[in-house]
Amino acid sequence: MRQTRTQALAAAALVVTALAIAACGSSSSSGGGSTSAPGVTSTSITFGSHQPLTGPAAPGYSEIAPASQAFFNYVNAHGGVFGRKIQLVYKDDAYNPTNTVNVVHQLVLQNKVFGIFEGLGTPTHTKVVGYLNAEKIPDIFVASGCPCWDNGTSQPYTFGWQPNYTIEGKILGQYIKQHFAGKKVGVLYQDDDFGQGGLAGIQDEVPASDIVAKEPYQPGVTTLAPQITAIKAAKADVLVDFTVPIYTAIGQLTSFTLKYSPQLVVSNVGIDPTTVAGLLKTISKGKASGTALIEGAISDGYLPSTADTSNPWIQLFMKVHAQYDSSAPFDGNVEYGMANAYTLVQALEAAGKNLTRQGLISAINANGSKWTGPGLVPFRYSSTVHGGYGGAEMGKIQGGKVVLFGGPLTTDPTAGSAITPFTGTQPAPPASGVPTS
Amino acid sequence: MSAPAIPRAVRERTLLRSLSLVIVGGLLIALITGALSSYRNLQLAYGGYYFAALAGLTVLAGLSGQISLGHGALMAVGAYTSGLLIGNEGWALVPALVAAAGVSAIIGIPLGLAASRLRGPYLAGATLAFAVGLPALADKFPSTFGGENGLTINPSMPPSWLGSNFALERWEAWIACACALIVLFVLYNLVHSGVGRSLRAVRDDEIAASLCGLHVGRNQTVAFVVSAACAGLGGGVFTVVNQLAAPGSFQVQLSLYLLAGVVIGGLGSLVGAIWGAALLVFLPNWTTDLANSFSLSTNVSHNLPLAIYGVVLIAAMLLWPSGIQGGFRSLGSWLWHRRGRRSRSPGAPADRPSAAS
Numbered sequence: 001m002r003q004t005r006t007q008a009l010a011a012a013a014l015v016v017t018a019l020a021i022a023a024c025g026s027s028s029s030s031g032g033g034s035t036s037a038p039g040v041t042s043t044s045i046t047f048g049s050h051q052p053l054t055g056p057a058a059p060g061y062s063e064i065a066p067a068s069q070a071f072f073n074y075v076n077a078h079g080g081v082f083g084r085k086i087q088l089v090y091k092d093d094a095y096n097p098t099n100t101v102n103v104v105h106q107l108v109l110q111n112k113v114f115g116i117f118e119g120l121g122t123p124t125h126t127k128v129v130g131y132l133n134a135e136k137i138p139d140i141f142v143a144s145g146c147p148c149w150d151n152g153t154s155q156p157y158t159f160g161w162q163p164n165y166t167i168e169g170k171i172l173g174q175y176i177k178q179h180f181a182g183k184k185v186g187v188l189y190q191d192d193d194f195g196q197g198g199l200a201g202i203q204d205e206v207p208a209s210d211i212v213a214k215e216p217y218q219p220g221v222t223t224l225a226p227q228i229t230a231i232k233a234a235k236a237d238v239l240v241d242f243t244v245p246i247y248t249a250i251g252q253l254t255s256f257t258l259k260y261s262p263q264l265v266v267s268n269v270g271i272d273p274t275t276v277a278g279l280l281k282t283i284s285k286g287k288a289s290g291t292a293l294i295e296g297a298i299s300d301g302y303l304p305s306t307a308d309t310s311n312p313w314i315q316l317f318m319k320v321h322a323q324y325d326s327s328a329p330f331d332g333n334v335e336y337g338m339a340n341a342y343t344l345v346q347a348l349e350a351a352g353k354n355l356t357r358q359g360l361i362s363a364i365n366a367n368g369s370k371w372t373g374p375g376l377v378p379f380r381y382s383s384t385v386h387g388g389y390g391g392a393e394m395g396k397i398q399g400g401k402v403v404l405f406g407g408p409l410t411t412d413p414t415a416g417s418a419i420t421p422f423t424g425t426q427p428a429p430p431a432s433g434v435p436t437s
Numbered sequence: 438m439s440a441p442a443i444p445r446a447v448r449e450r451t452l453l454r455s456l457s458l459v460i461v462g463g464l465l466i467a468l469i470t471g472a473l474s475s476y477r478n479l480q481l482a483y484g485g486y487y488f489a490a491l492a493g494l495t496v497l498a499g500l501s502g503q504i505s506l507g508h509g510a511l512m513a514v515g516a517y518t519s520g521l522l523i524g525n526e527g528w529a530l531v532p533a534l535v536a537a538a539g540v541s542a543i544i545g546i547p548l549g550l551a552a553s554r555l556r557g558p559y560l561a562g563a564t565l566a567f568a569v570g571l572p573a574l575a576d577k578f579p580s581t582f583g584g585e586n587g588l589t590i591n592p593s594m595p596p597s598w599l600g601s602n603f604a605l606e607r608w609e610a611w612i613a614c615a616c617a618l619i620v621l622f623v624l625y626n627l628v629h630s631g632v633g634r635s636l637r638a639v640r641d642d643e644i645a646a647s648l649c650g651l652h653v654g655r656n657q658t659v660a661f662v663v664s665a666a667c668a669g670l671g672g673g674v675f676t677v678v679n680q681l682a683a684p685g686s687f688q689v690q691l692s693l694y695l696l697a698g699v700v701i702g703g704l705g706s707l708v709g710a711i712w713g714a715a716l717l718v719f720l721p722n723w724t725t726d727l728a729n730s731f732s733l734s735t736n737v738s739h740n741l742p743l744a745i746y747g748v749v750l751i752a753a754m755l756l757w758p759s760g761i762q763g764g765f766r767s768l769g770s771w772l773w774h775r776r777g778r779r780s781r782s783p784g785a786p787a788d789r790p791s792a793a794s
Contacts, residue, residue, distance in 0.1 A: 127683075130680070220685070
């Protein structure tokens with residue numbers, strides 16, 4: 001007895017110490033509920049979402065779901081959609097696939113949500129796509145550009161929203177091919193479908209002989225020194241990042257320490273200047289302030305730049321932001337959350353008053369490619385294509401802001417398919433700011 | 438050197454008792470899962486695989502006196518084994534789970550050999566290193582283990598004789614609880630066998646035990662291997678229930694949570710492992726709900742659950758150092774004494790041996 005108690009105390013002390021050392025938490029927010037049809041009543045629609053509110057992808061991305069909820073609050077204040085107020089129950093998965101599985105089951109089985117909206121992340125969301133499609137639960141506008149959402153035949157309930165990473169890679173690759181011809185290119189990419197999809201796009205455009213280094217990293221690592229050192233050793237003149245913001249920041253700080261300054265090209269998801277500047281400052285413990293380390297970086301955008309305050313869409317989002325989401329900075333993540341929410345409202349309008357899960361899917365398949373909104377290019381939606389925006393416009397970080405140039409380009413993810421300028425114009429939002437069908 | 442003989446009658450009684458316990462438990466679970474919602478069934482399945490790992494760990498710590506901070510990694514071994522076998526090789530459920538337990542047991546042999554030479558904090562440190570290091574292998578060999586993305590498998594659908602309306606979650610709860618009951622059966626019999634007696638002798642006084650002819654290292658290695666097999670089985674079920682084996686599931690925190698579950702449940706007690714499993718399933722949700730019930734800024738509320746978790750652990754350990762099961766046991770004996778005094782019956786019942794009841 002005595003022996004066991006001593007051991008228990010020893011073990012207790014060990015655990016307390018060890019837990020105190022271990023960091024990294026998990027959290028979530030809950031709410032919601034339902035009556036008859038899952039997640040829909042005559043006065044409400046409840047969607048669920050998994051988001052990285054903590055963990056490596058949290059900086060920046062944790063603003064997305066609150067921004068979407070802010071836009072829904074704005075729509076709700078204008079009467080909702082067919083009298084139904086939209087609620088978003090988002091739970092933290094810390095960008096950890098295991099948590100995603102757990103959280104999505106909880107949302108579907110316990111919170112009884114109508115569908116999953118804006119589930120964030122490639123490594124995370126790939127683990128629930130099978131489940132959601134098997135249960136015929138709408139999996140709308142995944143917050144990731146993985147080419148793997150784009151399969152209306154085998155995954156009829158899943159829809160991407162932002163441009164497919166291969167499309168993005170092709171557009172960035174074409175720019176590199178045209179403007180840095182013959183230069184050596186190194187690619188730093190996240191070792192999952194996100195980074196691999198982007199790399200595929202780059203390889204489709206840039207000649208293989210020019211790509212001198214391809215360095216993957218695993219999300220969760222704390223240093224990129226091996227990767228950046230290898231890319232520097234290969235003497236790459238152009239560094240392409242398919243990274244989430246924290247690894248863009250770590251990569252740039254590492255390059256700076258190694259006195260390596262290639263032309264930086266970053267995929268849209270990794271370059272929001274406000275987010276990266278904040279991360280640079282935190283990681284360097286205040287030594288790197290502002291956006292000096294990403295100034296001049298090439299990127300792309302499929303929504304108007306948040307710096308373009310004359311754009312009516314930016315004005316609308318700034319208004320909603322000031323009213324419902326003022327605690328977050330107005331940056332690309334907030335814009336993303338609101339623009340995605342705007343598209344969901346369009347889809348709900350198109351699905352009509354008698355909302356069913358199948359009805360929402362059919363409405364997006366039938367009408368999605370005709371919707372206009374904050375996006376610079378049209379969606380590619382059809383019953384077989386579920387891939388979101390079909391292109392982007394090139395951009396550059398100038399004075400700490402994204403400046404888009406050259407006009408929107410469209411293409412599709414097929415290897416070798418042409419990249420063509422998009423000539424359509426972007427209509428202003430409706431006066432109320434709420435999309436109508 | 439050989440295990441002390443246990444009278445045949447006692448042996449048979451133990452076997453009979455554990456067998457009836459398992460049958461009654463199995464019937465109860467089969468009935469209860471029909472009344473539970475899908476989400477509760479899923480939580481039951483989570484509890485089932487946690488129980489398997491916790492029971493192995495509690496027997497290791499309570500019976501053999503060894504502390505392992507590496508059981509999360511042993512679960513990972515089982516999880517990846519069943520993930521690779523089911524996902525890539527197309528194995529059926531049962532052989533894949535047996536293999537998960539087997540491979541973990543094999544990994545447990547060198548670990549157990551090392552563990553039998555180490556004591557106290559050195560043992561904890563060595564097993565902790567295993568827990569920290571092992572998940573990184575998945576990133577080292579992404580083509581085999583899928584890197585940070587992990588391995589995904591298709592859900593194991595309920596067999597057709599259960600009917601087409603049989604919920605997947607209920608089936609998963611059955612799989613997990615069946616494995617938990619097998620673990621319970623094996624460990625219960627082990628604890629009450631000659632091997633169990635040798636292990637207790639080794640735990641209580643290694644010198645005395647070796648003077649009696651017991652091989653200390655061999656006994657401790659056996660305990661470690663059995664415990665590793667239980668953790669591996671738990672990990673195998675983890676993959677089946679979550680349809681996923683990824684390094685993120687088996688970070689070092691899991692090992693710490695497992696040890697915390699064992700200690701709070703009641704070190705050395707198989708019933709305590711049930712409390713521990715319930716705690717691991719429910720506490721994260723409760724702390725999250727609690728954190729969200731205050732309207733705090735997102736930066737605080739997102740990180741509050743972990744802080745609450747820590748506070749609960751510290752409080753439980755200060756107030757109930759022998760765990761929930763130990764608390765119940767002393768409550769029970771206190772009530773017994775009271776009743777005994779009132780009815781003026783002389784003589785209090787002797788304190789029951791605490792290890793692995």
